[in-house]
Amino acid sequence: GSGLSSESLSGLSAPYDELYYRGVRAYFREDWERAAEFLEKSISTRDKLQQTRRKCHDEYKEDFTLWDLGILDWIQVRAECVRFCMGRSVSPAALLPVSSDIEYEFGTRNAYNYLQVTYYKLDKMAKAASAAHTFFVANPSHLEMRNNIEKYRRLLGVKEESFLDREREQEQHWVSSTEGNLQSAVKKWKECVNETLKQTEECRAQCVMASRVIPEEPDNVQGIYERAADLSLSLLSCKQMCVTLVSTRPGRVSALEDFLPLQLEHLHIAQFKAGDLKGAVETLRSLLLFYPTDSDFLSNLELYTQTLEGDTEAQETGGPVPVVGVTVTMDDQGLNGTNRVVLDGVLSQSECDRLMQLATVMGDGYRGRRSPHTPHEKFEGLTVLRALKLAQDGLVNQSDARLLHEIGETVKVLMDSYFRSHSVLYFAYTHLVCRSAIPEVLGRSDLSHPVHVDNCILEPETRQCWREAPAFTHRDLSAVLYLNDDFEGGEFFFADRDAKTVTARVKPKCGRLVGFTSGPVNPHGVTAVTAARRCALALWLTTEKHHRDMRLKNCPQWKKPRQREEQRERKSDRQAR
Numbered sequence: 259g260s261g262l263s264s265e266s267l268s269g270l271s272a273p274y275d276e277l278y279y280r281g282v283r284a285y286f287r288e289d290w291e292r293a294a295e296f297l298e299k300s301i302s303t304r305d306k307l308q309q310t311r312r313k314c315h316d317e318y319k320e321d322f323t324l325w326d327l328g329i330l331d332w333i334q335v336r337a338e339c340v341r342f343c344m345g346r347s348v349s350p351a352a353l354l355p356v357s358s359d360i361e362y363e364f365g366t367r368n369a370y371n372y373l374q375v376t377y378y379k380l381d382k383m384a385k386a387a388s389a390a391h392t393f394f395v396a397n398p399s400h401l402e403m404r405n406n407i408e409k410y411r412r413l414l415g416v417k418e419e420s421f422l423d424r425e426r427e428q429e430q431h432w433v434s435s436t437e438g439n440l441q442s443a444v445k446k447w448k449e450c451v452n453e454t455l456k457q458t459e460e461c462r463a464q465c466v467m468a469s470r471v472i473p474e475e476p477d478n479v480q481g482i483y484e485r486a487a488d489l490s491l492s493l494l495s496c497k498q499m500c501v502t503l504v505s506t507r508p509g510r511v512s513a514l515e516d517f518l519p520l521q522l523e524h525l526h527i528a529q530f531k532a533g534d535l536k537g538a539v540e541t542l543r544s545l546l547l548f549y550p551t552d553s554d555f556l557s558n559l560e561l562y563t564q565t566l567e568g569d570t571e572a573q574e575t576g577g578p579v580p581v582v583g584v585t586v587t588m589d590d591q592g593l594n595g596t597n598r599v600v601l602d603g604v605l606s607q608s609e610c611d612r613l614m615q616l617a618t619v620m621g622d623g624y625r626g627r628r629s630p631h632t633p634h635e636k637f638e639g640l641t642v643l644r645a646l647k648l649a650q651d652g653l654v655n656q657s658d659a660r661l662l663h664e665i666g667e668t669v670k671v672l673m674d675s676y677f678r679s680h681s682v683l684y685f686a687y688t689h690l691v692c693r694s695a696i697p698e699v700l701g702r703s704d705l706s707h708p709v710h711v712d713n714c715i716l717e718p719e720t721r722q723c724w725r726e727a728p729a730f731t732h733r734d735l736s737a738v739l740y741l742n743d744d745f746e747g748g749e750f751f752f753a754d755r756d757a758k759t760v761t762a763r764v765k766p767k768c769g770r771l772v773g774f775t776s777g778p779v780n781p782h783g784v785t786a787v788t789a790a791r792r793c794a795l796a797l798w799l800t801t802e803k804h805h806r807d808m809r810l811k812n813c814p815q816w817k818k819p820r821q822r823e824e825q826r827e828r829k830s831d832r833q834a835r
């Protein structure tokens with residue numbers, strides 16, 4: 259032993275393996291002071307080294323794709339940075355890799371075995387008890403240590419709080435009692451999951467930082483690419499090992515299988531019991547990353563999401579229909595579902611005719627085109643803005659274009675009232691759509707409009723509905739107003755989330771409106787139009803102001819006095835029927 263004083267150990271100058279062996283040698287020399295000093299120093303040095311690695315790892319954690327050009331350059335630069343960062347607080351000797359023997363010593367907490375005896379000899383009973391306990395946690399079948407602990411407790415009267423597990427930070431994610439109230443169970447499991455994730459992260463950072471850097475000059479034996487590949491592979495297998503390490507309880511040899519999923523399962527149950535369905539859904543989604551096809555998880559997820567949607571999509575439907583001549587033909591019950599309605603008498607025959615007229619002159623990009631939904635139909639669409647433009651250019655009747663707008667307002671009033679909307683509604687989009695059969699296509703099994711949900715992406719296999727782009731997630735209410743019935747097929751239908759089971763059918767006709775909430779309780783579609791042309795005005799309403807159809811804003815043409823005349827005309831027209 260050189261005169262390595264405790265002052266010179268304050269930085270990370272001496273490697274912890276060296277300190278450890280010094281401690282062990284002192285122990286066998288029965289130089290207890292020294293043994294305690296070096297063993298403790300070795301433990302704290304190892305801790306500090308790991309912390310420094312983590313710090314430097316996080317400092318240079320940058321996202322990059324493996325196939326970036328110059329990846330090797332990047333690796334080199336990063337290695338440089340990391341070396342610099344580590345070099346600030348760690349001496350070159352302390353940066354060298356240690357043998358697997360020493361890691362085994364630390365893994366089995368053998369240092370605490372030595373320390374227990376050492377402190378006992380030094381007559382530091384509290385410290386001895388703590389070291390004994392720390393060792394015993396990782397070596398629960400070590401009978402001698404069990405006896406020692408008993409001795410500290412009974413004979414030497416060491417207080418209970420002295421039996422501290424000095425490595426307890428490494429075991430936090432193993433605490434799994436289910437006592438306490440529901441809220442605290444949720445909190446506890448969440449901590450467990452987070453701790454497991456944190457430790458895995460931690461472990462992986464150690465893998466990255468402990469791995470050897472690529473030498474600047476490739477040697478003759480192996481090319482730089484082979485070396486890089488080697489390095490990547492060993493890094494990957496080290497990172498992979500972390501899952502096993504973190505799920506191996508101290509004192510056990512084998513890892514607990516499915517450790518993280520198990521914790522997630524506990525968490526989701528706790529969340530469900532505590533009534534935190536949103537949290538339960540989140541947790542289940544994480545679980546499904548491990549087991550994407552687990553039928554229990556999937557059915558739970560469906561149950562929770564449906565309950566949640568029931569909450570948000572729930573409307574006290576069945577409000578009044580405050581427009582003369584409009585009647586409720588089918589409600590939730592008649593349509594075998596929730597938040598659905600069929601209203602009749604929304605348009606007069608002459609209004610339908612005028613809109614059909616408008617539909618014949620349209621050309622909104624779809625003109626004469628194949629339907630985006632089926633190769634066997636043509637599809638024409640006209641937006642309100644386009645109608646207005648056509649009216650300005652004198653291509654269609656101004657009053658017909660205006661009619662389109664007024665009808666929209668009427669539909670909004672009806673939907674607002676029937677669905678008892680609690681917030682102000684705005685038009686999100688309005689579209690006049692005609693679907694025409696391409697003649698001579700027989701025996702069709704396609705749909706004019708496949709089953710879908712208007713504000714989310716329906717995934718029939720999992721019965722999930724993803725509220726994300728490209729779905730129009732801001733749509734809250736959907737309304738389809740029909741203009742004619744002189745065609746074949748083209749029935750509107752509501753379906754189950756499996757996109758197969760039809761739950762209700764609606765046969766279009768002039769002035770009939772089908773209204774429903776745009777969310778997952780209302781998947782729907784349209785059967786094939788097998789002859790002639792089917793036209794409908796589709797409208798979507800939103801409560802989100804910033805999603806309102808900007809094209810409808812400030813259209814002065816529609817505020818002229820003639821509007822009132824027109825309205826009176828419509829009313830008398832309707833009553834005349």
Ligand SMILES: O=C(O)CCC(=O)C(=O)O
Nearest residue numbers: 707712738750784794796
């Ligand atoms: O035309 C119909 O009956 C329904 C159309 C529809 O569901 C849609 O455009 O989203």
Ligand SMILES: [Fe+2]
Nearest residue numbers: 710711712782
């Ligand atoms: Fe739809």
